[in-house]
Amino acid sequence: MRHYHPSLRVLVTGGAGFLGSHLCERLLEQGHDVLCVDNFFTGTRRNVEPLLDHPRFELMRHDVTFPLFVEVDRIFNLACPASPVHYQHDPVQTTKTSVHGAINMLGLAKRLRARIFQASTSEVYGNPSVHPQPEDYWGNVNPIGPRSCYDEGKRCAETLFFDYHRQHGLDIKVARIFNTYGPRMHPNDGRVVSNFIVQALQGQDITLHGDGSQTRSFCHVSDLLEGALRLMESGPDLPGPVNLGNPEEFTIRQLADLVVQMTGSRSRIRTLALPTDDPLQRRPDISLARKRLDWEPRVALREGLVETIAYFDRLLASGGARPSAPLP
Structure with missing residues (x-):
């Protein structure tokens, strides 16, 4: 390279x-x-x-x-x-x-x-x-x-x-x-990782859109x-x-459960309507990147969440984040 x-x-x-x-x-x-x-x-x-x-x-x-x-x-x-x-x-x-x-x-x-x-x-x-x-x-x-x-x-x-x-x-x-x-995600960007972590750390309800069966790859x-x-x-x-991207696929509900477990939060999961045109599945085929760039992700989700949760914990403690709002 x-x-x-x-x-x-x-x-x-x-x-x-x-x-x-x-x-x-x-x-x-x-x-x-x-x-x-x-x-x-x-x-x-x-x-x-x-x-x-x-x-x-x-x-x-x-x-x-x-x-x-x-x-x-x-x-x-x-x-x-x-x-x-x-x-x-x-x-x-x-x-x-x-x-x-x-x-x-x-x-x-x-x-x-x-x-x-x-x-x-x-x-x-x-x-x-x-x-x-x-x-x-x-x-x-x-x-x-x-x-x-x-x-x-x-x-x-x-x-x-x-x-x-x-x-x-x-x-x-x-x-x-x-x-x-990862660290430095915007605390109020409405994305599931930042949303779930901020809500869990603040003891708010985890807002799950739809039934949580839609998938993402983190x-x-x-x-x-x-x-x-x-x-x-x-x-x-x-x-x-x-x-x-990471070809390992998780449902949004799996992510919510994992964040609650890892933060030790007592947050409950509350379901909201699925936003318009929200993709139901998302998973990359990374065959080309593997072949041409000799690249594939190495950080497991649980491992990456440890430092991401720690980042938001510090941010909230310093007053650098307001409570996150659900997607419009």
């Missing part, structure tokens, strides 16, 4: 978010200069606070829906709210972030002849009729529903990436990221980033898309 040349300068959009802040750390550890760009809609300075004094780290407040003029060698485009609570808050802006953001970052990459990575999502598969989901499955997506701003925004971003690749010979890498969890942030970095440094014959 090739590694970056130490003198390279790497731009991370959405760099103050959950995934982005961990990625900035990893890149600095590898000896790179990192320019972190974020508009702080869902990201927070707290996530990158320990990096602010690092001599090779720079933080810039900027919205990717506006052009950015910087000089870099690599671009990781992670900017976009990624949870239903946040991306449905301002759906028009969510679509703009995915589409205009992609156009602006691709334009920058084209000018600089820089390699560019797109953080796409398993949501491009919609509510899948194929299980598990391989990269050649085109998906089953509602183009006019409440989740469409994110699902179709990310699908359009993939279209743009591959058209820039074909039309301009741009060096692209597209990863489809499945449910990822990938620890350290595993996810290892796959992303390997994809970024893979050969030019692998533009993607490549699924990155």
